[in-house]
Amino acid sequence: DVKVTQSSRYLVKRTGEKVFLECVQDMDHENMFWYRQDPGLGLRLIYFSYDVKMKEKGDIPEGYSVSREKKERFSLILESASTNQTSMYLCASSLSTSGSPDTQYFGPGTRLTVL
């Protein structure tokens, strides 16, 4: 089975802190994604990566950056956390960049609270 893991299930940080959310997948997937999930808004794409050291902005990249130094690991960085970044963060991965869409497999999520 594909396994996508996230470093923390719950995280509490203070305004202005630098926050790292880590995601690891164990199936050699090329694509990795970071979403945030908010009630009434569904999931919105923050950033995604289709290869090591490659990244593309999603729909809401402001206030976030990402890093992908190894194929299996995709990090989301909040340079200076703010209260409006309190949310559930979901990581996902999928197999390839071919034309046919591959199933995205999701991690368990990290519920981040910024005080």
Place this chain on the structure above:
Amino acid sequence: AQTVTQSQPEMSVQEAETVTLSCTYDTSENNYYLFWYKQPPSRQMILVIRQEAYKQQNATENRFSVNFQKAAKSFSLKISDSQLGDTAMYFCAFMIQGAQKLVFGQGTRLTINP
């Protein structure tokens, strides 16, 4: 830009009943894919069913089936013989052919009552 709308924030049915979740989308693309994802309470999101827009036949996976109306841009999910384990948030999602990005709807919280 593509948008996905789920107009039912919450639904509740009795066990063994059939329930239909609604989803509409807006796109100018002709080739795309549609998905339903399920997020059980405190558990990981999983794919329930997918539909290729070029296929006229509606997708079916055991008790889950879709009603895909391309002209109306509608993609509803029907769950037959509902079970307690079907209790979850359900998200409708859209992907343009050739892209790997999903666009999600707002979600529908479905509760199956014993």
